[in-house]
Amino acid sequence: MSKAKILVFAGSAREASLNKKLASAGAAAVRRAGGDAALIDLNDYPAPIYHGDDEAEHGLPENILILKRMIAEHDGLMIATPEYNGFVPPLLVNTFSWVSRKSDKGGPEDVLKSKHVAIMAASPGRLGGVRVIPRLRDCLCELGCVPVQGFVTVPAAGSAFSADGDLADDTAQKGLDSLAARLVAAAG
Numbered sequence: 674m675s676k677a678k679i680l681v682f683a684g685s686a687r688e689a690s691l692n693k694k695l696a697s698a699g700a701a702a703v704r705r706a707g708g709d710a711a712l713i714d715l716n717d718y719p720a721p722i723y724h725g726d727d728e729a730e731h732g733l734p735e736n737i738l739i740l741k742r743m744i745a746e747h748d749g750l751m752i753a754t755p756e757y758n759g760f761v762p763p764l765l766v767n768t769f770s771w772v773s774r775k776s777d778k779g780g781p782e783d784v785l786k787s788k789h790v791a792i793m794a795a796s797p798g799r800l801g802g803v804r805v806i807p808r809l810r811d812c813l814c815e816l817g818c819v820p821v822q823g824f825v826t827v828p829a830a831g832s833a834f835s836a837d838g839d840l841a842d843d844t845a846q847k848g849l850d851s852l853a854a855r856l857v858a859a860a861g
């Protein structure tokens with residue numbers, strides 16, 4: 674049986690992003706669970722803010738076509754999202770707005786339909802970004818994704834990671850491993 678292929682990314686472009694750290698820890702957890710994890714940085718796939726006139730004139734940006742193909746080639750997604758004022762950050766809203774659009778240049782469509790997804794959040798705050806979880810989940814369900822049960826939040830994330838990149842707290846790390854295992858099982 675082939676390994677479940679999981680595409681892992683953070684909803685932050687920031688170099689020192691806490692959610693990029695969480696995405697990296699998530700990718701390691703996916704590999705431990707027997708999955709094949711590809712960790713990408715959305716910073717490498719910049720796209721303009723979605724604008725209908727822009728789309729009508731130029732179609733989908735090349736980077737969005739690349740992302741759509743990558744999503745189509747994976748069995749599941751693992752996303753670490755920042756929380757901005759309780760809401761989904763603009764980078765993810767923009768990325769998913771573009772990805773949801775059909776292209777007249779060919780390539781896969783409906784790439785998020787039936788895609789298994791695990792959602793995580795990291796924040797320097799004490800709630801760990803918990804308010805963004807149901808909002809991102811709703812948005813992904815609207816696009817056809819199938820979220821796995823549960824989620825991971827990392828409060829006080831500035832000091833939550835050990836030198837090897839895993840979560841320093843054993844219970845939190847077990848939660849991450851368990852989320853990754855559920856995603857790999859669902860997507861495999």
Ligand SMILES: Cc1cc2nc3c(=O)[nH]c(=O)nc-3n(C[C@H](O)[C@H](O)[C@H](O)COP(=O)(O)O)c2cc1C
Pocket residue numbers: 683684685686687689690691692693754755756757758759760795796797798800801802
């Ligand atoms: C516009 C804005 C709104 C924010 N709102 C929240 C919030 O609602 N809850 C929270 O825990 N942190 C909030 N933060 C702090 C972010 O969690 C923090 O900047 C975090 O490091 C961003 O994620 P990143 O490190 O992956 O870039 C906010 C930050 C910004 C810039």
